[in-house]
Amino acid sequence: MHIETPLFKQNARSALQDPQLQRALGGLPGGLVAQRAAARDRLPEFERLRDAGRDLRNDTLAMLDVYLEMYERKATEAGATVHWAETAADARSIILDICKSAGARLVAKGKSMISEEIGLNAHLEASGLEVVETDLGEYILQIRGEVPSHIIAPAIHLTQEQVEADFRRTHTSLPEHRRLVEPAELVGEARQVLREKFLTAEVGITGANFLIAETGSSVIVTNEGNGDLTQSLARTHIVIASIDKVLATREDLATVLRLLARSATGQECTTYATLSTGPRRPGDVDGPIGYHVVLLDNGRAELLGSRFREVLRCIRCGACMNHCPVYNAVGGHAYGWVYPGPIGAVLTPALIGIAKGANLPNASTFCGRCEAVCPMKIPLPGLMRHWREAEFESGQQPARQRYALKAWAWLAARPRLYHVAMRFAAAALGAAGRSKGRFRWLPLAGGWTRHRDFAAPQGRTFQQLWVEHQRGVPQ
Amino acid sequence: MTARDAILGRVRSSLGVKAGDQRRAAIAAERMAQHPETLVPDRAKQAGPALFAQFRALLEGQQAMVIEAGPAEAVPQAIARYLESIGETTGKPPAIRFGSDARLAAMPWRDVDWIDVRHGAAEPGDRVGLSHALAGISETGTLVIAAGRDNPVTLAFMPETHIIAVARETIVGSYEQALDLVRGAFGGSGMPRTLNYISGPSRTADIGGKIVIGAHGPRRLCVIVIG
Numbered sequence: 261m262h263i264e265t266p267l268f269k270q271n272a273r274s275a276l277q278d279p280q281l282q283r284a285l286g287g288l289p290g291g292l293v294a295q296r297a298a299a300r301d302r303l304p305e306f307e308r309l310r311d312a313g314r315d316l317r318n319d320t321l322a323m324l325d326v327y328l329e330m331y332e333r334k335a336t337e338a339g340a341t342v343h344w345a346e347t348a349a350d351a352r353s354i355i356l357d358i359c360k361s362a363g364a365r366l367v368a369k370g371k372s373m374i375s376e377e378i379g380l381n382a383h384l385e386a387s388g389l390e391v392v393e394t395d396l397g398e399y400i401l402q403i404r405g406e407v408p409s410h411i412i413a414p415a416i417h418l419t420q421e422q423v424e425a426d427f428r429r430t431h432t433s434l435p436e437h438r439r440l441v442e443p444a445e446l447v448g449e450a451r452q453v454l455r456e457k458f459l460t461a462e463v464g465i466t467g468a469n470f471l472i473a474e475t476g477s478s479v480i481v482t483n484e485g486n487g488d489l490t491q492s493l494a495r496t497h498i499v500i501a502s503i504d505k506v507l508a509t510r511e512d513l514a515t516v517l518r519l520l521a522r523s524a525t526g527q528e529c530t531t532y533a534t535l536s537t538g539p540r541r542p543g544d545v546d547g548p549i550g551y552h553v554v555l556l557d558n559g560r561a562e563l564l565g566s567r568f569r570e571v572l573r574c575i576r577c578g579a580c581m582n583h584c585p586v587y588n589a590v591g592g593h594a595y596g597w598v599y600p601g602p603i604g605a606v607l608t609p610a611l612i613g614i615a616k617g618a619n620l621p622n623a624s625t626f627c628g629r630c631e632a633v634c635p636m637k638i639p640l641p642g643l644m645r646h647w648r649e650a651e652f653e654s655g656q657q658p659a660r661q662r663y664a665l666k667a668w669a670w671l672a673a674r675p676r677l678y679h680v681a682m683r684f685a686a687a688a689l690g691a692a693g694r695s696k697g698r699f700r701w702l703p704l705a706g707g708w709t710r711h712r713d714f715a716a717p718q719g720r721t722f723q724q725l726w727v728e729h730q731r732g733v734p735q
Numbered sequence: 736m737t738a739r740d741a742i743l744g745r746v747r748s749s750l751g752v753k754a755g756d757q758r759r760a761a762i763a764a765e766r767m768a769q770h771p772e773t774l775v776p777d778r779a780k781q782a783g784p785a786l787f788a789q790f791r792a793l794l795e796g797q798q799a800m801v802i803e804a805g806p807a808e809a810v811p812q813a814i815a816r817y818l819e820s821i822g823e824t825t826g827k828p829p830a831i832r833f834g835s836d837a838r839l840a841a842m843p844w845r846d847v848d849w850i851d852v853r854h855g856a857a858e859p860g861d862r863v864g865l866s867h868a869l870a871g872i873s874e875t876g877t878l879v880i881a882a883g884r885d886n887p888v889t890l891a892f893m894p895e896t897h898i899i900a901v902a903r904e905t906i907v908g909s910y911e912q913a914l915d916l917v918r919g920a921f922g923g924s925g926m927p928r929t930l931n932y933i934s935g936p937s938r939t940a941d942i943g944g945k946i947v948i949g950a951h952g953p954r955r956l957c958v959i960v961i962g
C-alpha cells in the first residue's frame with residue numbers, strides 16, 4: 261500500500277475540515293465505546309481475562325519458533341501447503357504463482373489487513389487477475405478506490421448516502437430507479453452482486469485472525485459470512501497470515517475469543533468463528549481442493565527481539581482506535597498507511613521505518629485510554645514514547661525542535677535550577693495573566709495559541725503546592 | 736538458505752534460543768498434552784435449566800430462533816411448522832437440503848412428504864439448509880458444527896435460512912467443554928476439515944454503522960433442540 265505517513269499533519273488538517281467525514285465519524289466510534297463498556301460489565305471476569313490473554317500471548321511469543329514449526333507440521337499433515345515469505349514482495353509473488361497454477365481469472369477475497377500491508381490486490385491485478393473484495397465494507401472501498409480507515413470497520417468513514425451513490429454509479433445493470441433507502445436494501449443489493457462472484461471465483465483468499473499450532477488450523481472471525489463463502493466455494497483457498505498469529509491450543513483460542521468481539525464491537529462473540537484444517541477430504545462434497553497458507557514475516561521476527569515485542573500480542577480488535585481522541589477527530593486515512601490509531605502509531609514505524617513513520621507516535625496526547633482498553637494490555641503509549649526516543653536518537657527532527665528538547669533536557673536534569681526557573685516562570689506568567697486568567701498569545705508558543713488559549717498559571721508551581729500540602733498548609 | 740530457515744533463524748536469534756532445544760520442545764509437548772484452560776467465566780459453569788435458559792436467551796438476543804422440538808422423530812414436523820411460519824410454504828412446495836448425517840437421515844421425513852428433501856452440498860437457489868451440530872455452547876449462545884461430508888459447510892452459508900439441529904445433552908457451558916466433545920469425536924489433536932462456531936444469522940454494520948441482519952450468509956438461523 262502507498263505510504264502517506266509523512267503527510268500526517270496535512271492529512272489530519274484536511275480531515276478536520278471535511279464535513280462529510282466529520283459526520284460519519286460523529287456517532288460511530290462512540291457507539292462502539294459504549295457497546296464495549298456494556299459487554300465488559302456483563303462479564304465480571306473481563307479484566308482478569310485481559311491478564312490471562314496477555315500472559316498466554318506472551319508465553320506463545322516466547323516459544324514462537326517451536327509453535328510455528330508445530331503449526332507447519334500439523335497443517336502439512338492435514339494436507340495444507342505451507343509457504344514462508346520473508347518480505348511483502350515474496351508473499352505477493354508466492355500468491356500470484358498459486359493463482360496462476362490454479363488457472364485463476366477471478367479471485368474472491370475476504371477481509372485481510374495483511375493483504376493491505378503487502379499491497380496484494382494491485383499486484384494480482386497488474387497480472388490481469390480480477391480481484392473482488394467480499395467483505396461489504398471492503399467492497400465499498402474497492403469500488404471507490406479507497407483504502408480501509410479502520411481495522412474492523414473499514415468503511416466507518418462513509419455515510420449511507422455516499423454508499424448509495426457508489427452503488428448507483430457502479431451497479432449499472434440494475435434498474436435505475438430502484439429503492440435504496442434502507443441500509444438493508446443496500447446490503448441486499450451487495451449480497452446479490454457479490455454472490456455471483458463467490459460462485460465463479462477460482463481462488464479465494466482470506467486472512468487469518470489466528471493459527472493454531474496444536475491442530476494446524478487457520479481461524480477466521482467474522483459477522484458477514486463472506487469469509488466462509490470465500491474459502492469454501494473456490495477450488496483453491498489461500499490463507500495469508502503473519503507469523504505472530506500463532507496460538508498454542510484451541511483452549512487458548514477460547515480465551516482470546518472471549519476478549520476479541522467484546523473489545524471490538526461489544527458482541528458476546530462474533531456470528532462466525534471458523535477453524536479450517538487442510539483441504540477437502542475423501543468423500544467431502546464441498547470445500548477447496550487446494551489449501552495454501554502463506555506465513556509472512558515482513559519485519560516481525562526482528563520486532564520480537566526489540567523493545568517493541570509487546571505489540572506482537574495485538575489481536576487487531578480496534579478498541580484502541582475507537583477510544584483514541586486523535587483517531588476520533590481525524591479518522592483512519594490521515595494516518596497514511598495500513599494500520600491507523602494507536603496500534604498503527606506503534607506498528608507502522610516498525611514495519612516501514614521510523615524515518616517515514618515518525619509522525620504517528622507523535623500524534624498522541626498520551627491520554628492512555630488505548631492501553632486501558634487493549635484486551636492484550638499492550639502498553640501503547642509507552643511504546644510510542646520509545647519511538648519518539650528513537651526518532652530523537654536518529655536525529656531526523658528539525659534543528660529547532662532538537663535544540664529545544666536538548667535545552668529542556670539540560671534544565672530538567674538539574675532539579676535546583678529547574679525549580680528556580682519554574683518558580684520564576686509560574687510567578688511571572690501568573691502575574692501577567694491574572695486579569696484574564698489566560699493568554700491569547702505567548703512568545704515561543706505561537707503553535708499552541710494559534711488554536712487555543714493558554715491557561716495562566718496560578719502563580720505557584722506544583723512542587724511548591726505539594727510541599728505546603730505535606731506540611732498541612734490549607735490551600 | 737530457505738525463507739523458512741531464515742525466518743525461524745531470525746525468530747530464534749530474537750528470542751536468544753537455539754534450534755532443537757529439547758527443553759523447549761518438552762514445554763510445548765506438555766502444553767499440548769494438558770491443553771490447560773485459562774479462565775472459564777462463571778456464566779459458563781452453569782448446569783441444567785439455567786444453562787439452557789442462557790443458551791436460548793443469548794441466541795435470541797443474536798436474532799436466532801430457538802425451538803424445542805422434543806424427540807428426534809418430531810423434528811421434521813417442527814421444521815415444517817417453522818417453514819410455514821417464515822412463509823417458505825406459500826407458492827411452490829418448500830425444499831430443504833442436508834448432507835449424509837445419519838442422525839438427520841434417520842428422522843421420519845415421510846411425515847412431511849410435501850417438503851422436497853435433498854442431499855449434498857448447497858447449490859445456488861437453495862433456500863433452506865439443515866445441519867446437525869456437534870455441540871451447543873451456553874456462555875455465548877453458539878452452535879458447533881463439525882463440517883464435512885455429513886454436514887457440508889456450504890449449507891451453513893449459502894441458503895437464506897439455516898436450520899441447526901442440536902441434541903440437548905450436547906449443549907454445554909463453555910468452549911472448553913465443547914472442545915472435549917470435539918476431542919471425543921476426532922481424537923487428540925484431530926479436527927474436522929471445518930469447525931464452525933455459529934451464533935446467529937449473518938450480519939453487517941458496514942453501511943452507516945447500522946446493524947443489518949442477513950449479510951452474505953443466512954438471513955435466518957433456527958436452532959432445533961432435540962430431547
Ligand code: SF4
Pocket residue numbers: 573574575576577578579580581603630633634635636637638
Ligand atoms: S493494540 Fe490492543 S486494542 Fe489495539 S487493536 Fe491491538 S489488541 Fe486491540
